[in-house]
Amino acid sequence: MIERKSADLVVLGAGPAGMAAACAATESGAAVLVVEREERAGGILKQCVHDGFGLVRYGEKLTGPEYALRDAATLRAMGIPVMYDTFVSRVARDGDGFILHCVNRDGITELRARALVLATGCRERTDRQVFIHGDRPAGVYTAGLAQYLVNVQGLKPGRKAVILGSGDIGLIMARRLCLEGVEVEGVYEIKNEPSGLSRNVRQCLEDFSIPLELSTTVLAVHGRRRVEGVTLARVDDRLRPIPGSERELACDTLVLSVGLIPENELARSLEVPLDGVTRGPRVDQDMHTLADGVFACGNAVHVNDLVDYVSESGAVAGEAAAAWARGGRKARSLVPLKAGPGFLYAVPQFVDAASERPPTVYFRSNSTMPDGATVSATTAGGSVAFSRRWQALRPPEMERFTLPAGTAFADEAGLLLGLERSGR
Ligand SMILES: Cc1cc2nc3c(=O)[nH]c(=O)nc-3n(C[C@H](O)[C@H](O)[C@H](O)COP(=O)(O)OP(=O)(O)OC[C@H]3O[C@@H](n4cnc5c(N)ncnc54)[C@H](O)[C@@H]3O)c2cc1C
Structure with missing residues (x-):
């Protein structure tokens, strides 16, 4: 049997962007429903146990879970309904609103809403997207997955790690793995400068004597069942491997921190125009996409480095979506x-x-x-x-x-x- 529900607006994703959007929309008088595919709110923050979150918004250095808990408490105190463990399988326009098909262990729910807020965050690029040759043995992780294994599951992903890419998650994981007793051989970056924040280079690599090699990449992964090593090579100024610069490095773990891409499958199915550079929807200052009634915020729009601005964009999207849904301005x-x-x-x-x-x-x-x-x-x-x-x-x-x-x-x-x- 299909359950049917309706709301003024549906927020997709209960990360910091979605929670801020839901709270702001509720404060503006809209009936809000949040749909989250995981079992708890907080998004990526749940696995970020390091501090540095909330400096702008609260003037405090919080850990990711501490930051998320504050928003989750507000969400609860405001009585905003959240459908957890729920996956949106289909979304389409329905008159001047939207219809969503959601699936969870209780079955299928059909939701109707006058406005949508896309707060679905971003996903990590994988080894397939950076053209690494060789087999696909165990031991190749994206940095976010390695972070989840260590910080949430309490698992040690390997003994000797190479980190490819100097994005913030890679830098943070270099330090985290080192603290967990993994031998971190180094961080290798194809560009001639680090991709992450300067403070993370200092605090995560320099303070732990972890080498950072620029203009260097991984050409191949070796090993059949488990990673046994990688081939590294220097690259020229057009990022092409320099012949003769190859060298083998023994390791059992390769961690990839090679970029994040806004998660926009649902935006695509609604034919929301995307930006070729950010890979997220093109928006106006109300975080309203070019598709009427579809709003977007946080990392779903562009990859942010500070969560404070993710929350800021969520609050804007929520307030504006509430006004739209309640017919304030068309x-x-x-x-x-x-x-x-x-x-x-x-x-x-x-x-x-x-x-x-x-x-x-x-x-x-x-x-x-x-x-x-x-x-x-x-x-x-x-x-x-x-x-x-x-x-x-x-x-x-x-x-x-x-x-x-x-x-x-x-x-x-x-x-x-x-x-x-x-x-x-
Ligand atoms: C490793 C790492 C370290 C960071 N360090 C810092 C730091 O030190 N300081 C700082 O300020 N910021 C930091 N950031 C940045 C900040 O954490 C992120 O920018 C922020 O969490 C993004 O929020 P979001 O709500 O847009 O996305 P997310 O947190 O990714 O939340 C998106 C949510 O949407 C859900 N979702 C996705 N698709 C669907 C769907 N189809 N249906 C239902 N739900 C869906 C997901 O399950 C998730 O809960 C860090 C980020 C990372 C990854």
């Missing part, structure tokens, strides 16, 4: 917010001129700018709405600013974000 007046040369990307990609919310822009530079840069926002008519200098910019470090209230967006050409590098 007509949007979207103008582009274009990131010019020097940016890797900027979110949001659009501004809704009809929204009262001043846009908060999250961006990354496309290269390291150690002497800093000036970021500006200019209208097609040439008037500068915003200008500020940053001391230094690095692609791993996401930056953020809010455009002044009252900025005129009515021009169809929208706003151009400019980035002028200092010291050149």
Whole structure:
């Protein structure tokens, strides 16, 4: 038998983004239902036992579980219903709302909602996506999986580990494995600079004397049943292996930290337009995607390095989705917010001129700018709405600013974000 439920809005995912969205929407008076595929709320934070979460939002250094527990307690105190252990198998438009088919151990539930908030986080790239040759023996883990095994399951994934990629999870896992008595041979990064935050390079590698080798990659994995070693090679400035630079390294574990991709299967099935760089939906400053009634937040939109900003985007999405679902505002007046040369990307990609919310822009530079840069926002008519200098910019470090209230967006050409590098 199919159970039927309805709500003003359904939030998909009970990580920090989804919890913030659900709480903000409830505060705005909407009837909210959260669907979470795992048995508990908290998302990726549940396995992040290190500290460093919440510095912006709470001015405190919390662990991931501590940060998540605060939101989970608020969710409970507000009486927001959450369907745990529930997988959304299908989502489609239904009139001016949506219909979702959810599956859990009690059977199938059909949900109807006027708005959706996608807060499904991101997933890790695997060895298949970075073209490593050789067999597929046991002992190859993504960094998040290794983190789950150690921190949640209490398992030691191996004795001697090589870490490929210097993303934050790889750096954090290098330290974590070292603390658990695993011999960490080193972290190998194909680019000529680390992909993770500078503080993680210092605190996770330098403080533990774990070597970091740049411009180096893993070419092949050896071993049939279990990893026995890897072939490493240096790469040139076009990231091609340099012949003759290959060397073998014995290990029984290979941990991959080679990038995260927003989880957007459901957005695709709703034909929500995605951004080619962020791989998440293109949104306006209300975190409203280009598909009416579909909102998105957190790592489902772009990969964030600080959870505080994930929660910030969730609260915006929840409040705006509640207003949409309750019929507060329907007509949007979207103008582009274009990131010019020097940016890797900027979110949001659009501004809704009809929204009262001043846009908060999250961006990354496309290269390291150690002497800093000036970021500006200019209208097609040439008037500068915003200008500020940053001391230094690095692609791993996401930056953020809010455009002044009252900025005129009515021009169809929208706003151009400019980035002028200092010291050149
Ligand atoms: C290893 C690691 C270390 C980090 N360290 C720090 C740090 O030190 N400081 C800091 O501030 N930030 C840190 N971050 C970043 C921060 O934790 C993340 O940015 C944040 O957790 C992302 O939140 P989210 O809600 O967008 O996604 P997630 O936390 O991934 O939550 C998404 C949720 O959606 C659920 N879901 C997905 N698909 C579906 C579906 N189809 N149906 C139902 N549910 C679904 C998932 O089960 C999950 O619960 C770290 C991240 C990682 C991975």
